Amino acid sequence: MKILIKGGRIIDPANKLDAQHDLFIDKGLIAAIGQAPDGFSADQVIDASGQIVIPGLIDLQARLREPGQEHKGTIESETRAAASGGITTLCCPPDTIPIIDTPAVAKLILERAKQTNRVHVLPIGALTTGLKGEHLSEMHTLHEAGCIAFSNSDAPISNTLVLRRAMEYAASHGLTLFMHANDKWLAQGGVAHEGPVGLRLGLAGIPESAETVEVARILALVEQTGARVHFGQLSTGRAVEMLQRARQRGLPVSADVAVHQLHLTEMDLLDYNSYCHVLPPLRSQRDRDALRSGLKDGTIIAICSDHQPHDVDAKQAPFADTEAGISAVETLLPLTLRLVDDGLLELSEAIAKLSHGPAKILGLNAGHLGLDGRADVCIFDPDTHWSLQEDNMQSQGKNSPFLAWDFKGQVTHTLRAGRLSYQKPESGR
Amino acid sequence: MKRHNIQLNEAGELHHFLDVEGLKRELLVNILDAAESFTSVKAQQVKKVPLLRGKAIVNLFFEPSTRTRNTFELAAKRLSADTLNVNISTSATSKGETLLDMLNNLEAMHCDMFVVRHAQSGAAHFIAQHVAPHISVINAGDGSHAHPTQAMLDMFTIRRHKGAFADLKVAIVGDILHSRVARSQIHALTTLGVTEVRVIGPKTLIPDDTASLGVHIYHDIWEGLRDVDVVIMLRLQKERMSGALLPSEHEYFKLYGLSPEKLAIAKPDAIVMHPGPINRGVEISSEVADGPQSVILEQVSNGIAVRMAVMSILMGQTFGKEKGASE
Numbered sequence: 001m002k003i004l005i006k007g008g009r010i011i012d013p014a015n016k017l018d019a020q021h022d023l024f025i026d027k028g029l030i031a032a033i034g035q036a037p038d039g040f041s042a043d044q045v046i047d048a049s050g051q052i053v054i055p056g057l058i059d060l061q062a063r064l065r066e067p068g069q070e071h072k073g074t075i076e077s078e079t080r081a082a083a084s085g086g087i088t089t090l091c092c093p094p095d096t097i098p099i100i101d102t103p104a105v106a107k108l109i110l111e112r113a114k115q116t117n118r119v120h121v122l123p124i125g126a127l128t129t130g131l132k133g134e135h136l137s138e139m140h141t142l143h144e145a146g147c148i149a150f151s152n153s154d155a156p157i158s159n160t161l162v163l164r165r166a167m168e169y170a171a172s173h174g175l176t177l178f179m180h181a182n183d184k185w186l187a188q189g190g191v192a193h194e195g196p197v198g199l200r201l202g203l204a205g206i207p208e209s210a211e212t213v214e215v216a217r218i219l220a221l222v223e224q225t226g227a228r229v230h231f232g233q234l235s236t237g238r239a240v241e242m243l244q245r246a247r248q249r250g251l252p253v254s255a256d257v258a259v260h261q262l263h264l265t266e267m268d269l270l271d272y273n274s275y276c277h278v279l280p281p282l283r284s285q286r287d288r289d290a291l292r293s294g295l296k297d298g299t300i301i302a303i304c305s306d307h308q309p310h311d312v313d314a315k316q317a318p319f320a321d322t323e324a325g326i327s328a329v330e331t332l333l334p335l336t337l338r339l340v341d342d343g344l345l346e347l348s349e350a351i352a353k354l355s356h357g358p359a360k361i362l363g364l365n366a367g368h369l370g371l372d373g374r375a376d377v378c379i380f381d382p383d384t385h386w387s388l389q390e391d392n393m394q395s396q397g398k399n400s401p402f403l404a405w406d407f408k409g410q411v412t413h414t415l416r417a418g419r420l421s422y423q424k425p426e427s428g429r
Numbered sequence: 430m431k432r433h434n435i436q437l438n439e440a441g442e443l444h445h446f447l448d449v450e451g452l453k454r455e456l457l458v459n460i461l462d463a464a465e466s467f468t469s470v471k472a473q474q475v476k477k478v479p480l481l482r483g484k485a486i487v488n489l490f491f492e493p494s495t496r497t498r499n500t501f502e503l504a505a506k507r508l509s510a511d512t513l514n515v516n517i518s519t520s521a522t523s524k525g526e527t528l529l530d531m532l533n534n535l536e537a538m539h540c541d542m543f544v545v546r547h548a549q550s551g552a553a554h555f556i557a558q559h560v561a562p563h564i565s566v567i568n569a570g571d572g573s574h575a576h577p578t579q580a581m582l583d584m585f586t587i588r589r590h591k592g593a594f595a596d597l598k599v600a601i602v603g604d605i606l607h608s609r610v611a612r613s614q615i616h617a618l619t620t621l622g623v624t625e626v627r628v629i630g631p632k633t634l635i636p637d638d639t640a641s642l643g644v645h646i647y648h649d650i651w652e653g654l655r656d657v658d659v660v661i662m663l664r665l666q667k668e669r670m671s672g673a674l675l676p677s678e679h680e681y682f683k684l685y686g687l688s689p690e691k692l693a694i695a696k697p698d699a700i701v702m703h704p705g706p707i708n709r710g711v712e713i714s715s716e717v718a719d720g721p722q723s724v725i726l727e728q729v730s731n732g733i734a735v736r737m738a739v740m741s742i743l744m745g746q747t748f749g750k751e752k753g754a755s756e
Contacts, residue, residue, distance in 0.1 A: 196641035200450070202550035202574030202609060205636075271435070272551035316529055318549035320572070 001043050001418060002026050004036075008048025008379060012055060013352035014359075014368030023053055025375040028418035033369065046413055048379050052347075055355040055367050056088025056376030056416060060178075060256050061232055062307035062329055064121070065396075067108060068097025073309035073396040075112040079119040081395035082307075082329040083422040086378035086411040089358075089366060090119055090329075093178075094126040095153040101126035101137045103145035110146050118421040120376075122148040122362070124178055127166050133157035136166055140173055148362055149176040149230070154279065156184035160217065167227035176361070177229045179218055181239060182280060186210035191320045193281040197266040203319060206281050208236045215239045219246050222253055230361050231255040233306055235280035237290025244299040254361050255299065257291050258306035259335045260326055264288075264401060274315045274322040275401040278306075292344055295353065302358040305332040309397020327397035331388060333380065334407035341408065375418035384410040435557055445557045446739050447568040448575040449616040457584065457620055463738035463748035464585050464731070467507075480741050481510035484541045488514045489556075490569070491547040496705055496729065497569050497579070501544050504736035513540070528552075529559055536561050542743065543567070550574035550609075565743040567736075573607050579704055580613035582735040584621060586728050587659055590700050594621040600653055600695075602629040602685055603663030603712055605639055610704045611663055612642070619643045629653035630685060633674040650685050654694040661702045662687050665712045678711050687713045692722065700724045 005023040010033065012018075017033070024032040024040055031037050062082060065073035082090055092109065094100035100109070106123045113121035125147030129135040132155070139150055150170060157163045170177050187210040192198035194205025215231065219242065222229050234240060234255050243255050260278060265285045268276045276282055294300040308325025315322050336354055339345045345353070359367030366376060387406050390398040414422035434451050438444040443456060467478075486505045488498055498514065505512045517531070535543070542565045545553045550572030557566040570576040584594075591597055599618055605611045605628050618626045619642075626644045628635055640646055647653030654660060665681060675681050687701065701713075701723045709715045718725060742748065 194636070194638070196638045199606075199636060199638045200612070200642065202572050202612060204573075272554050313527060316527065318528075318547065318552040318555045318571075320549045320551075 002040060003415070003418060004040075004042035004045045005048050005053055005377065005379065006045055008051045008053035010053045010369065011348050011351055012369040013348045014055070014356040015370055017369070018348055023369070023377070025377075025415070025418045028375055030369055030371055030373050030375050032371070046379065050383070051379050051381050051412060053369075054351050054378050054380070055369050056378050056414060057086045057333060057354045058358040058362070058364070058367050059087050059090040059307070059329065059332060060302055060304040060358050060361065061258075062087075062090045062092060062305050063095075063309070063325070064092050064109075065309060066096070066112065067105070071311050072314070075109065075121070076116045077394070077396040078307070078309060078329070079113065079116050079121065081393070083118040083414045083416070084394045084411060085330040086333045086380060086414050087119055087329055088376035088378070088414060088416045088421070089122065089364070091122045091124050091148060091362070093124050093151055093153045095131060095155070099126050099131055100124065100147065101129050101131070101142070103141055106142060106145040106147050119416060122146070124148060125150045127152040127177065128157060128162065131155040133159060133162060136162075136169055139170060139175055143173070143175060149178050151178035151180070151232070154180055154182065156182070158184060160221075163218070164221050164225060167221050167225040167229070171225050171227040174228075176363070177227055178232050179229055180232050181211045181214040181218065181234070183210045183214045186213060191277065191281070192269055193266045193283045195266055195284055197269055201269060201272065203269070208238055208283070208287075211236045211280060212238045212242065215242050219251065219253070222246070222251050226252070228252040233258045233261070233280060233304065234291065234300065235261055235283050235287065237287045240290050240294035240299055244294070244297070247299065254301050255294075256302035256304045256358070256361070257295065257300050258328075259303050259332055260306070260328065260401070261288065261291055262295070262303070262339060263335055268401065269319075272319045273401060274317070274319055275326065275399055275403075277315075277319060277322050277324050278326060279324040292339070295339070296344055301353070302361060303332070303336055303353045304358070305329045307395075309395050310399045311397070315399050325399070326401065327393065327395045327399045330393060330395060331400065331402050331407070333378070333411060334409055335402070337382075337409045338407075375415055377413075377415040378411060379413040380409055380411045382409045384408070386410050435554065443742055445566040446577055446743060447553045447557060447566065449577045449580050449613045449620065450575070452620065454620050454622065457581065457617060459748060460581050460735065460738050460742065461585050461588055463742060464581075464734040466748065467734040467737045477507050477509050479509045480746055481505070481508040481744055484510040484744060485539065486510045486512050486542045486544065486740070487535055487540045488512065488544045489535070489546070490514070490516050491545075491552070492570070494546055494570070497546065500729070500732040501569060501736055504733050504740060507733070508737055508740060510740070528555070532556060532559060536564065540564065542740065544569050546570045548572055567739060567743065570609055572609065573612070574609050575613045576609040577613050578732070578736050578739055579610050580617040581739070582728055582732040583614055583661065583702060583704070584617050585731050585735050586702060586724055587700070589731070590724065591658060594618070594623050597623045597659060598625045598627070598657040599623055599659040599661065600627040600629055600657045601661045601663065602650065602653070602687065604634040604665055604669060605630060605663070606634050606636060607666065607669070608663050614661060615642050615644055627653050627657065631675070634669075650691055651694060654691060657695045657699055659700055659702065660687065660692065660695055662707075662713050664704065664706065665708055682711055686711065687717050689714070689716050689720070692717055702728060705729065
């Protein structure tokens with residue numbers, strides 16, 4: 001299948017490219033940019049004039065809910081939603097039911113993803129068996145089965161010796177750890193940022209220290225073990241500072257941020273909006289600003305969706321009784337583009353946080369449009385105004401605090417390995 | 430950022446009573462004035478007035494309560510309303526029937542008002558957001574968030590003893606962190622224009638952020654009680670001892686329990702209040718609780734008048750200058 005993407009503005013941060021060119025795809029790979037290769041005759045032409053052509057997005061954390069919670073989402077429904085949001089690769093955390101601590105579960109997910117054939121799904125393996133924080137999982141075997149990295153998800157590893165051993169073992173085999181910094185005891189029972197708003201609302205607090213204490217513990221062990229650690233979904237300005245210092249000292253650490261943390265704050269909880277119930281919690285405006293600066297200065301290398309689709313009942317209760325998380329794959333790109341409109345990032349910087357940045361963390365040859373690279377491509381119309389509505393959401397979960405928000409920029413096509421995985425209905429082009 | 434206050438109808442009148450925060454002073458004063466007019470009912474031979482005849486009021490208690498539920502029920506009966514008590518252990522809703530299912534069922538019985546107590550903060554807001562528009566919701570305590578009728582009966586008691594609010598110094602002693610009563614009292618006191626609201630207790634019970642509510646924080650009760658006009662003691666929940674919040678009841682009483690010696694630091698005519706039920710020898714000594722400065726039992730009887738006032742206002746009764754309240 002030969003595809004010509006014609007006349008679009010190609011932005012490829014990894015190759016420092018930002019220009020209007022034709023893009024030629026053959027056998028699932030990028031065959032040429034600019035001049036057609038000899039004898040190229042397109043089977044399909046996508047008119048991208050007036051549109052922006054970028055590497056397909058790579059999402060470091062998206063829960064697909066399968067296996068185990070198909071009433072919230074399935075690999076079919078959630079990869080469809082992800083593709084409609086321009087995503088071509090995503091990592092799913094190990095807290096499925098059953099947990100991804102055996103090759104069988106990893107293979108099941110990979111098999112289902114292959115059948116649905118819309119997004120490259122990369123399972124993250126459990127760092128400890130059953131995520132219990134007691135016994136190391138068979139990381140090497142899981143890696144061979146397709147696990148891209150290892151994480152204990154939101155479950156704590158209270159025993160610091162186990163954590164040290166897990167890091168040493170991962171380091172021996174060059175495996176990357178995805179850590180969620182949350183001290184179980186400091187966060188116990190909490191549902192909102194510990195601060196004036198949570199106090200006013202009477203919601204039990206999760207202090208900033210729940211994140212910083214755990215970041216400090218992990219950083220000390222990185223220093224000792226040399227393990228390569230990626231911090232997922234940082235929420236506090238102080239943790240960003242700690243990461244910045246650690247990186248300056250040359251520690252092999254990186255971080256991402258969930259896109260909602262760049263737009264919402266604790267103030268959004270004031271009417272007990274359960275769609276704003278997330279973990280780590282929405283924090284202060286100062287934290288939000290620090291996360292934005294960390295993104296700008298490169299301390300934070302990627303933006304992820306932290307997608308967590310829910311059934312309706314999961315959000316229909318008093319705040320603390322609701323489940324945490326946002327259905328977010330469809331707003332990852334538009335919310336990131338807002339950072340450009342806000343003047344925080346250049347367009348190519350913003351795109352790098354969704355492509356080249358996460359690819360580096362995963363050690364993937366992806367997230368760019370270089371010659372002979374896999375043709376994972378997202379095309380979006382930067383001028384389309386649209387608003388998120390329950391009935392235009394593809395995800396099975398409609399739980400988004402961004403419903404009714406107005407966005408500028410909408411995905412028109414997504415190609416995964418040179419094959420259309422999404423095309424906007426009646427895109428009128 | 431201006432948000433629609435869910436408690437008010439389009440005319441700016443109270444439709445639900447969920448939280449003192451965000452209500453104008455005139456609305457609070459109106460409740461106090463209305464309660465004043467009901468205190469005479471008690472004295473009558475016939476205790477009932479027919480203001481809410483034909484209305485059905487449901488007491489929806491997801492948390493055990495004796496005093497609050499009783500006073501709400503008495504208040505409703507003295508207004509001639511029909512009352513229904515529904516006690517639901519929280520486990521009942523988790524066994525399948527959701528909170529919304531239950532509300533739908535009760536609505537189908539044509540009720541006019543829900544009085545709600547729930548262990549989760551924001552529960553009354555959640556219910557108010559989901560009930561049919563003609564139903565009013567009164568928050569009878571939600572988690573650590575608010576207990577507005579308790580706060581109003583406390584304000585009523587203070588006004589009866591002290592007259593005006595403006596020049597008062599009021600101290601609240603104890604577990605502010607977990608107290609819905611304290612939050613509502615603080616909002617009521619600051620809205621009514623009290624000069625100085627102090628909160629007294631250790632940092633484990635009074636986080637630094639409490640200052641953002643417009644109060645002064647004291648960790649030393651001997652300083653905090655100096656020259657105050659009103660001392661409000663909060664109930665110390667026994668379960669606070671099992672966590673690491675406090676070392677022991679003994680040490681708590683020594684440091685923060687209201688004894689005659691500590692009370693002597695306050696103004697000589699200071700009144701002592703407590704939302705009840707009291708823990709004698711934990712947060713307050715019997716001498717003080719039963720002493721001449723204590724108005725604790727008065728609070729209970731004032732509770733009925735204040736709840737009658739709130740119920741009547743929500744059901745559209747007008748008292749005095751209520752129309753000016755939305756200005």
